[in-house]
Amino acid sequence: MDRLLNVMTVLSLVLMVAVLFSVRRSHIRVEYSVSWLGAGLILLGLSRSPGALYWIAGKLGLADPPLALLILVFCVFLVVIYRLSVVISDLKDANIAMAQRVAILEFQLQSLNEKR
Amino acid sequence: MRKASQPKQLMILVPAFNEEGAIAGVIREVNQVMPQVPVLVVDDCSSDDTVHRARAAGGDVLQLPHHLGLGGCVQAGYKLAHELGYEFVIRVDGDGQHDPKYIPALLDMLQKTGCQMVIGSRFYQNNGAHTSTVRAIGIWVFRMVLRPILGKPVHDPTSGFVGVNKETLLVFTRSFPLEYPEIEALVVLQRKRFRFEEVPVQMRKRKTGRSTITAVKSLYYIIHVLLGVFVNILKFEGRRRKKSPEGKK
Numbered sequence: 001m002d003r004l005l006n007v008m009t010v011l012s013l014v015l016m017v018a019v020l021f022s023v024r025r026s027h028i029r030v031e032y033s034v035s036w037l038g039a040g041l042i043l044l045g046l047s048r049s050p051g052a053l054y055w056i057a058g059k060l061g062l063a064d065p066p067l068a069l070l071i072l073v074f075c076v077f078l079v080v081i082y083r084l085s086v087v088i089s090d091l092k093d094a095n096i097a098m099a100q101r102v103a104i105l106e107f108q109l110q111s112l113n114e115k116r
Numbered sequence: 117m118r119k120a121s122q123p124k125q126l127m128i129l130v131p132a133f134n135e136e137g138a139i140a141g142v143i144r145e146v147n148q149v150m151p152q153v154p155v156l157v158v159d160d161c162s163s164d165d166t167v168h169r170a171r172a173a174g175g176d177v178l179q180l181p182h183h184l185g186l187g188g189c190v191q192a193g194y195k196l197a198h199e200l201g202y203e204f205v206i207r208v209d210g211d212g213q214h215d216p217k218y219i220p221a222l223l224d225m226l227q228k229t230g231c232q233m234v235i236g237s238r239f240y241q242n243n244g245a246h247t248s249t250v251r252a253i254g255i256w257v258f259r260m261v262l263r264p265i266l267g268k269p270v271h272d273p274t275s276g277f278v279g280v281n282k283e284t285l286l287v288f289t290r291s292f293p294l295e296y297p298e299i300e301a302l303v304v305l306q307r308k309r310f311r312f313e314e315v316p317v318q319m320r321k322r323k324t325g326r327s328t329i330t331a332v333k334s335l336y337y338i339i340h341v342l343l344g345v346f347v348n349i350l351k352f353e354g355r356r357r358k359k360s361p362e363g364k365k
Binding site for chain 2: 099100103104106107
């Protein structure tokens, strides 16, 4: 249990540092780094609070607290991935609308040039 | 001067992706049947000679900057037609499967009945059409699913040979399915309480290339379309109104 929690602590710190470096290098925009930093903080908090894990495992009816940790990790990343899916869908819609607009404007421009 | 840039009553919309072998023939056939009607080819970023052949055959070409898929391609054409003030748009596929000799019948149905959409149907009034077994099963499934949703039977829900009027153009500029749009588009119109009619047509074998719906993709196609149909039924319109209407599925 302790080893697993220590590993989780290291992984959450690595995640947060990696995200911060990516933001610094403009690989991730600040608004999208919030989800990952939030996920990292939650994991860090859980990995440093065995008491909380035992309490959550008890509430979930799980005999094994590490299993509760894995379920929570899964849920946290599920939320992050869901949020990213929403962002990607919005971007795709915007991208399609923009491509169509560019094509229509180009068509209109050529029509105007031909009229001259 | 481009024909399509002048406001007229009818525009023929031809979505095309790598159709260099068939596109010129399609445009010439349309011009023979409807000599004064502009033909707008919407090129979905073809990598072959589709654009040049379409222009050489007398078509106007709306060139998309990158590949959007059939729905995005057709919607771009609808948007342009709407902006130019066209009353009716009839879509004819660029692979030569749709025989332009039926265009007057589709237009006639739109004008006489006042319906918002007309479908060129292979299976309406038993006109002897045949399709592959897999596709026939898919079409049967879609008919069964759509019957209660639309409140009336639709014989050929996968047909891309469709005509729409100005009201439908406005709806489709705001909301048009991106992949496999034909069936979902019917549900989009049903939500607006629009009417559709069917006109019997006979379709030909594609002149070149292969269908985008292969046997392997058929199952994915059925699941995707069914999901799209139910999503369209459940879609919350309020959220879309708050956002820009452009390009939202």
